[in-house]
Amino acid sequence: MLKRIAAAAIGAALMLTGCTNDADVASHNLSKAADNFEITRRVVFYNGITGGYMLSIEGLCSLGNNDPARQVTITCKTGPSSYKKHFLGLSDNVTFFVEQLEPAKASAYHYRVTFKPQSILPDIDFRGDAGELLSGGE
Template sequence: MKRKVLALLLSVSTMFAFSGCSEASKVSHNLSLEADNFNDVLQVTVINCLQGDVLFQMTGKMSITADTSDNQLEVVVEDEKGEYKKHFIGLSDNVTYVVEDITAGDVSKNKYTLNFNPEMWIPVETDVID
């Protein structure tokens, strides 16, 4: 009898321990899982904080991992053929990013785009040597 009561108390205390997760935590976990499984369309915007300029945007089904040891984002995207490609976004003290879930928007299910800000490119002149 003691064992049954002890088992019941252990079960009830375990139930209370796991029910401590807030609804927001569960929703956040589920949204991250959906994105990592390429079910949501995300948009990454990379910003130069010194100038306030958008360096580029990337939109599509993607899984994003912040690699703090290398100071970069590792982005795996799924294209319209169901194939995967990996991109790296280098971060610095003056470059930051924003990730938005835009699944509800009017976007293609599989297509992803990468848009660079042309004003951010530094012009390069080359000399022709004869």
């Protein structure tokens, strides 16, 4: 009986997964590509009172996924292993929009999954004084 319930639950989950429309799958894949710094974007901060642009950031940029309310972080790749991170606060008269500057290929049928085994092992930095360790804190 338990096997039948499990099989029914798995079948229902697979059927619901198949109900996702093409636009949602393509959107997910484009977001994943942008988060991997593969898509050039322009981020513009706009003052709704003056009608002027306050800041424009352009490049291989990713928007923060877990930002607190009324804040946004933007991380941009500037070289093979160099990045810049921008922190911006939003107010009732400041908003922003993000423009993808070039078309990008993305599947509308298969979700993209990124597996990065390097991220499993931490990069540990040691900070300390060997003399202090050997003296026993005296």
